[in-house]
Amino acid sequence: VMPALFSFYCFVFFTGVAGGNDFQWCFSQVKGAIDEDVAEADIISTVEFNYSGELLATGDKGGRVVIFQHEQESKNRPHLRGEYNVYSTFQSHEPEFDYLKSLEIEEKINKIRWLPQQNAAHFLLSTNDKTIKLWKISERDKRAEGYNLKDEDGRLRDPFRITSLRVPVLMPMDLMVEASPRRIFANAHTYHINSISVNSDHETYLSADDLRINLWHLEITDRSFNIVDIKPANMEELTEVITAAECHPHQCNVFVYSSSKGTIRLCDMRAAALSKCKEKNIFIINIYYPPHQVFEEPEDPSSRSFFSEIISSISDVKFSHSGRYMMTRDYLSVKVWDLNMENRPVETYQVHEYLRSKLCSLYENDCIFDKFECCWNEWHSQVLYLFAIMTGSYNNFFRMFDRNTRRDITLEASRESSKPRATLKPRKVSTGGKRKKDEISVDSLDFNKKILHTAWHPKDNVIAVAATNNLYIFQDKIN
Numbered sequence: 001v002m003p004a005l006f007s008f009y010c011f012v013f014f015t016g017v018a019g020g021n022d023f024q025w026c027f028s029q030v031k032g033a034i035d036e037d038v039a040e041a042d043i044i045s046t047v048e049f050n051y052s053g054e055l056l057a058t059g060d061k062g063g064r065v066v067i068f069q070h071e072q073e074s075k076n077r078p079h080l081r082g083e084y085n086v087y088s089t090f091q092s093h094e095p096e097f098d099y100l101k102s103l104e105i106e107e108k109i110n111k112i113r114w115l116p117q118q119n120a121a122h123f124l125l126s127t128n129d130k131t132i133k134l135w136k137i138s139e140r141d142k143r144a145e146g147y148n149l150k151d152e153d154g155r156l157r158d159p160f161r162i163t164s165l166r167v168p169v170l171m172p173m174d175l176m177v178e179a180s181p182r183r184i185f186a187n188a189h190t191y192h193i194n195s196i197s198v199n200s201d202h203e204t205y206l207s208a209d210d211l212r213i214n215l216w217h218l219e220i221t222d223r224s225f226n227i228v229d230i231k232p233a234n235m236e237e238l239t240e241v242i243t244a245a246e247c248h249p250h251q252c253n254v255f256v257y258s259s260s261k262g263t264i265r266l267c268d269m270r271a272a273a274l275s276k277c278k279e280k281n282i283f284i285i286n287i288y289y290p291p292h293q294v295f296e297e298p299e300d301p302s303s304r305s306f307f308s309e310i311i312s313s314i315s316d317v318k319f320s321h322s323g324r325y326m327m328t329r330d331y332l333s334v335k336v337w338d339l340n341m342e343n344r345p346v347e348t349y350q351v352h353e354y355l356r357s358k359l360c361s362l363y364e365n366d367c368i369f370d371k372f373e374c375c376w377n378e379w380h381s382q383v384l385y386l387f388a389i390m391t392g393s394y395n396n397f398f399r400m401f402d403r404n405t406r407r408d409i410t411l412e413a414s415r416e417s418s419k420p421r422a423t424l425k426p427r428k429v430s431t432g433g434k435r436k437k438d439e440i441s442v443d444s445l446d447f448n449k450k451i452l453h454t455a456w457h458p459k460d461n462v463i464a465v466a467a468t469n470n471l472y473i474f475q476d477k478i479n
């Protein structure tokens with residue numbers, strides 16, 4: 001890859017102005033009702049592409065999972081790269097009541113994770129606050145007809161009237177997609193589950209709640225191993241909670257978790273298991289893995305305020321595809337860390353620094369506790385590589401950062417620009433002084449419209465952005 005070509009490409013990618021070779025984001029699709037008053041149950045709570053990007057799953061506060069499938073481009077509309085259409089919809093979780101604790105358990109889907117496809121069926125994990133479920137999604141386009149003991153409607157036939165033996169035959173029928181729960185992983189979390197992550201061995205996965213992380217085998221539902229426990233003996237001494245956790249993409253013994261104090265801990269299960277086994281000379285199953293590496297940026301005393309700790313809480317942590325870096329999102333910024341450097345991030349990107357002067361009102365309206373997620377893009381064509389980061393903000397704005405040129409852009413998911421192929425205009429927030437045309441002032445941002453969940457297609461420049469009850473799909477536009 002030639003560096004000059006590379007930065008030229010990134011330049012056009014982020015600004016959309018360059019000779020006759022425009023590269024911009026344009027609207028592709030929007031899902032969900034246009035209604036002004038949105039039902040709570042319809043609010044999208046997670047978005048996740050499968051490993052090749054052909055399937056896109058969303059979960060909502062009503063406990064439903066909707067899967068969209070990418071349909072190949074049609075000849076009449078060659079400019080579009082095909083659309084995502086509903087493939088399957090099912091109720092994953094129902095509201096429950098914990099009678100012992102007198103607590104309602106919401107049906108809201110906190111996370112969805114796909115498993116790599118191994119046969120014709122697809123598998124995914126979905127979780128609410130307490131229970132993780134493994135779903136199988138399979139297609140059926142044939143059905144058996146001509147049973148001996150049942151008629152075609154499934155009613156039992158009178159055995160005395162059966163005079164001849166029939167051989168049932170498979171008949172073609174309309175394609176049906178069925179979702180069935182294959183495993184239910186329950187009763188292992190006392191606190192709210194915030195993360196699930198499938199391990200690179202494809203046999204195990206971890207689930208994290210506020211104070212503990214458990215390791216599961218995908219086949220075993222009645223047992224999990226507690227691998228992290230930060231619950232103090234006396235709950236009054238509690239100063240920190242786990243906010244997110246993820247398995248390393250290639251090393252199945254390594255995982256990471258972030259905390260409300262802005263700390264990221266990288267753990268190596270192998271190292272811990274070996275040392276403990278040597279010490280005690282026995283096989284230990286329930287091992288607490290002490291962090292192997294702790295990543296933390298020293299606080300700048302000059303910017304210390306009442307809100308410092310709240311805004312340094314990490315709401316998401318993600319490994320890069322190579323596993324060399326990880327990215328964390330806190331309230332005002334996104335940071336990229338090199339696994340070989342613990343004391344400071346290698347890159348810091350400001351997401352909406354203009355909110356620093358608004359922290360007091362954001363605290364009063366609880367927005368300061370919003371959990372924004374972040375995602376990587378490591379897209380490449382034959383000659384071009386692109387390393388970018390995406391995360392959300394308020395007013396239905398979302399941000400992209402180019403790691404090579406350090407350029408950034410603010411885009412908006414809105415109904416106004418939702419015409420086919422409409423190009424997204426970069427948005428700008430004015431921070432004091434004179435507001436230019438096309439700029440929006442900090443005071444007129446709508447804090448009820450927030451983009452917490454976004455996903456980047458793993459192989460193509462297609463992004464999915466959840467804005468309240470709407471799912472927007474955007475794609476790049478090459479003229």
Ligand SMILES: *[C@@H]1O[C@H](CO)[C@@H](O)[C@H](O)[C@H]1NC(C)=O
Nearest residue numbers: 050051052053054055116117
């Ligand atoms: C993602 O879904 C598509 C569409 O069904 C499938 O062909 C593909 O194998 C899936 N990818 C992976 C890696 O699971």
